[in-house]
Amino acid sequence: MTDCTLAEVAAVLKNANTVFIACHVRPDGDAIGSGLALCLALKKAGKQAYMLCEDEPPARLQILPAIKTSLTAVPQGVSPDLFVAVDSAELNRIGVFSQYFQSFKGNTLNIDHHVSNPGYAKYNYVLPESTATCEIMPEVLKAAGWEIDREMADLLALGLLTDSGNFTHNDVSAKTFSVAAELKECGADFGGIGYQMFTRQTKGRALLYSRVLGGMRFALEDKLAILTVSKKDLEETGTDKSQTEGFVDFPLSIDGVEVAISLLEVNRMQYKASLRSKRADVNAVAAKFGGGGHVLASGCMLFGEYEEIIERLTFAVYQQL
Numbered sequence: 001m002t003d004c005t006l007a008e009v010a011a012v013l014k015n016a017n018t019v020f021i022a023c024h025v026r027p028d029g030d031a032i033g034s035g036l037a038l039c040l041a042l043k044k045a046g047k048q049a050y051m052l053c054e055d056e057p058p059a060r061l062q063i064l065p066a067i068k069t070s071l072t073a074v075p076q077g078v079s080p081d082l083f084v085a086v087d088s089a090e091l092n093r094i095g096v097f098s099q100y101f102q103s104f105k106g107n108t109l110n111i112d113h114h115v116s117n118p119g120y121a122k123y124n125y126v127l128p129e130s131t132a133t134c135e136i137m138p139e140v141l142k143a144a145g146w147e148i149d150r151e152m153a154d155l156l157a158l159g160l161l162t163d164s165g166n167f168t169h170n171d172v173s174a175k176t177f178s179v180a181a182e183l184k185e186c187g188a189d190f191g192g193i194g195y196q197m198f199t200r201q202t203k204g205r206a207l208l209y210s211r212v213l214g215g216m217r218f219a220l221e222d223k224l225a226i227l228t229v230s231k232k233d234l235e236e237t238g239t240d241k242s243q244t245e246g247f248v249d250f251p252l253s254i255d256g257v258e259v260a261i262s263l264l265e266v267n268r269m270q271y272k273a274s275l276r277s278k279r280a281d282v283n284a285v286a287a288k289f290g291g292g293g294h295v296l297a298s299g300c301m302l303f304g305e306y307e308e309i310i311e312r313l314t315f316a317v318y319q320q321l
Helices: 006-015 029-044 065-069 091-103 133-143 150-163 174-185 190-199 203-214 231-237 247-253 282-287 306-318
Strands: 018-023 048-052 082-086 107-112 123-126 217-219 224-229 259-267 270-277 297-303
Touching: 006 082, 006 107, 006 123, 006 133, 018 029, 018 091, 029 048, 029 065, 029 082, 029 133, 029 150, 065 150, 082 091, 107 133, 133 150, 133 174, 150 174, 150 190, 174 190, 203 224, 203 231, 203 247, 217 306, 224 247, 224 306, 247 259, 247 270, 259 306, 270 282, 270 306, 282 297, 282 306, 297 306
Parallel strands: 018 048, 018 082, 082 107, 107 123, 224 259
Antiparallel strands: 217 224, 259 270, 270 297
16 A cells, blocks of 8 residues: 655655664565665765664675675664665564554654555555565655665665566566666666576575475465475575575476465474465465465465465465465
8 A cells, every 4th residue: 555655755765864774574685675775875865874674684695795784673872763664564574673663753654565565654655566675666766866876776686686586477567677777777787696696506505405396295286386494404404594585486387386385494383484376366375374465475474283284275275276
């Protein structure tokens, strides 16, 4: 939902002097890229700006210098007059900063692209038709009259590439490519960033990938494919959860598969599910378990015995096919 105009968003940003920017926990390229691009633009405009994220960006994302500047706690002695949440479908997605945001007395701004976003800030600029928040942010920066330099362009390109699956997802539009072209003109290194995110990998990740694919399961007449990443798999391959990014996209390349699910074991009887689809509404599937996201790409957390979780997810997907 969008309840303010682009001009209003620009005015809110330009009128602020000290700004906190928070993205969702376990950040991906779009969350950290959109937030840090905005942070750099605000600093270039002479303002104080701080990028906040409960979790440090995973090593796989730390390919650009600015990414290492995000903070995991509110800086002491700083009193902001604006708090911005980026790429966060729900307020609780910004983790430890959600209570601060909710009780904040100054202006709050919500910039996002998730269809499930309810509009939790004073100003909400949410465009579900956009592939990524990094597709929206260039318009915001231009509306404020701020030039996008190469460092910002690289950060925005990172989010555009990762949330679009290297421009392969069904929600990629002509506008997505138009924004990419603008970022390229600003110096964005799409080739280098794309290689780092989609081609380059460690030996451990390659071994993990082979294990996970070897255990792939099919259901609903092979329309549903399920991958599972166990804690044991991570430990024995010397990898962490950040190296599972992109796994869920592979099953959709298989003829006949309509929905892909990747289950990551977080703790005993707790799994994080990432859902992708060619046409079925997996946002509706995730919503049944308290999650959400996009129609073709969503996520949720599930609790229970593994086989029980498989059954519940399978039935929820069946209802959408």
